[in-house]
Amino acid sequence: xxxxxxxxxxxxxxxxxxxxxxxxxxxxxxEDRLYSKSNSFGISVADWRIEKPLFNKNLCIDCQFCWIYxxxxxxxxxxxxxxxxxxxxxxxxxxxxxxxxxxxxxLLMFPEQKDEEAALSEWPKKEKKEAKEN
Amino acid sequence: MIQxxxxxxxxxxxxxxxxxxxxxxxxxxxxxxxVREVLNATDDHLILGASTGCLEVCTAVYPHTSxxxxxxxxxxxxxxxxxxxxEAMYKALKNKGRLKQPDRTPKFVAFGGDGATYxxxxxxxxxxxxxxxxxxxxxxxxxxxxxxGGQRSSSTPIGASASTTPSGRISYGEKQNKKDMMAIMAAxxxxxxAQVAPNQWRDMVSKIQKGFATxxxxxxxAMSACTTEWKFAPEDTIAISDLATDSLVFPLxxxxxxxxxNITYRPKNVIPVRDYLGAQGRFKHLFTKxxxxxxxxxxxxxxxKWEQLQRREEACL
Ligand SMILES: Cc1ncc(C[n+]2csc(CCOP(=O)(O)OP(=O)(O)O)c2C)c(N)n1
Ligand code: SF4
Ligand code: SF4
Ligand code: SF4
Ligand SMILES: [Mg+2]
Numbered sequence: 001x002x003x004x005x006x007x008x009x010x011x012x013x014x015x016x017x018x019x020x021x022x023x024x025x026x027x028x029x030x031e032d033r034l035y036s037k038s039n040s041f042g043i044s045v046a047d048w049r050i051e052k053p054l055f056n057k058n059l060c061i062d063c064q065f066c067w068i069y070x071x072x073x074x075x076x077x078x079x080x081x082x083x084x085x086x087x088x089x090x091x092x093x094x095x096x097x098x099x100x101x102x103x104x105x106x107l108l109m110f111p112e113q114k115d116e117e118a119a120l121s122e123w124p125k126k127e128k129k130e131a132k133e134n
Numbered sequence: 135m136i137q138x139x140x141x142x143x144x145x146x147x148x149x150x151x152x153x154x155x156x157x158x159x160x161x162x163x164x165x166x167x168x169v170r171e172v173l174n175a176t177d178d179h180l181i182l183g184a185s186t187g188c189l190e191v192c193t194a195v196y197p198h199t200s201x202x203x204x205x206x207x208x209x210x211x212x213x214x215x216x217x218x219x220x221e222a223m224y225k226a227l228k229n230k231g232r233l234k235q236p237d238r239t240p241k242f243v244a245f246g247g248d249g250a251t252y253x254x255x256x257x258x259x260x261x262x263x264x265x266x267x268x269x270x271x272x273x274x275x276x277x278x279x280x281x282x283g284g285q286r287s288s289s290t291p292i293g294a295s296a297s298t299t300p301s302g303r304i305s306y307g308e309k310q311n312k313k314d315m316m317a318i319m320a321a322x323x324x325x326x327x328a329q330v331a332p333n334q335w336r337d338m339v340s341k342i343q344k345g346f347a348t349x350x351x352x353x354x355x356a357m358s359a360c361t362t363e364w365k366f367a368p369e370d371t372i373a374i375s376d377l378a379t380d381s382l383v384f385p386l387x388x389x390x391x392x393x394x395x396n397i398t399y400r401p402k403n404v405i406p407v408r409d410y411l412g413a414q415g416r417f418k419h420l421f422t423k424x425x426x427x428x429x430x431x432x433x434x435x436x437x438x439k440w441e442q443l444q445r446r447e448e449a450c451l
Binding site: 009015017018024025026027028029030033037038039040041042043044045048062063064065067068069070071072073074077078079080086088089091092093094095097098099 | 143144145146147148149150151152153154155156157159161162163164165166167170171176177178179193194195196197198199200201202203332333335367368369370371372373
């Protein structure tokens with residue numbers, strides 16, 4: 001199937017997102033799913049980005065605004081905690097940074113080449129009064 | 135099997151996504167945010183379909199799919215009928231006792247753009263609703279034929295510059311009023327019709343769950359702010375959506391059994407329509423001496439609609 005070009009596939013063709021059969025995708029976390037080669041999950045769109053969001057865990061209040069509004073399933077949240085950005089699927093839109101409510105923000109955009117540690121060391125400092133959820 | 139996981143955002147974030155990344159939707163596209171909120175609103179099995187348009191074209195690029203559920207595409211006009219067909223088959227097999235997994239209670243959802251919904255697939259949707267299929271139709275309303283380069287649709291609002299109604303020296307852009315699809319679908323006597331916006335996620339998810347719990351055809355009109363055609367920066371998708379709901383340009387309400395109307399979101403501070411228009415390139419020309427009068431007309435129209443919705447809510451009809 002995958003070997004066929006777009007102009008040779010048969011009308012009415014079926015693409016399978018998983019290897020073998022799967023009974024309940026909603027009950028399996030992405031890291032435990034057996035994705036097939038036909039699933040776009042396996043592709044990277046990292047080269048779409050000019051800027052990338054970096055995450056400063058110390059400032060995060062786990063409000064999950066970034067999770068709900070990311071259009072690309074690229075905010076990885078587990079057990080109600082924001083864990084990381086999925087840089088294979090993040091397109092660098094910047095929505096997560098816009099909706100992050102903390103001051104300073106727990107997510108900020110940086111040039112794609114920026115070193116993470118350097119970015120964290122330059123991160124704007126917290127002002128005296130506590131950051132609040134708005 | 136709808137779970138109580140949507141009480142707050144922390145709980146909701148434990149949803150296992152069934153829509154995958156590396157689709158080809160633009161960075162910041164609201165279609166994707168809407169799809170996530172719809173799919174994550176249930177843990178039930180899903181039977182999905184999409185009409186031709188940005189969502190379909192960008193999530194089923196051969197040989198890849200971004201859908202972790204049964205999903206079908208046929209044409210531009212018949213996304214509704216494709217899903218209705220699947221639903222009719224399911225019902226027939228169930229009645230004959232021939233379902234392989236009879237304990238499953240799948241949800242049937244068809245997605246279509248405003249072009250597919252307000253214009254080209256209109257009679258097909260009307261047929262599905264008249265026949266009373268047990269399905270949900272979600273219109274991704276970005277007020278333009280985005281996938282083919284921004285032609286106006288009957289959802290494009292007055293004054294928007296679209297590629298077939300461009301603004302310029304002799305025209306202010308789109309001349310026709312946006313079609314009232316909510317009223318039209320309610321007039322079918324549909325048990326549940328609702329307008330939603332992804333920025334108001336709690337309102338949206340609770341309406342989707344209400345829709346899933348409803349027997350019969352459900353129509354959802356979902357505002358989908360389009361960074362490319364509305365002309366705003368991709369990071370502002372949620373900010374623009376907030377302007378739309380808080381200026382009441384996109385009022386959030388539901389109509390039950392074709393008559394009973396409930397307003398489900400009342401902004402604490404209603405902002406001027408001018409602020410919403412001014413944030414988007416498609417309305418830029420309205421901020422000139424020649425076309426400025428249209429901004430006041432816009433405000434009057436939005437105020438009148440809000441008044442009408444409130445009257446209908448009070449009158450329970
Ligand atoms: C019968 C038919 N007419 C025209 C087209 C070309 N076409 C493909 S997508 C599209 C626009 C879709 O607009 P809309 O439904 O609003 O979805 P959007 O891309 O804006 O999400 C058009 C005109 C088609 N595929 N089939
Ligand atoms: S930049 Fe956009 S795509 Fe990337 S994680 Fe943030 S919201 Fe998601
Ligand atoms: S929006 Fe900011 S504070 Fe909230 S979970 Fe995301 S990173 Fe943390
Ligand atoms: S053109 Fe608009 S609707 Fe289409 S993918 Fe881009 S942002 Fe989304
Ligand atoms: Mg459209």
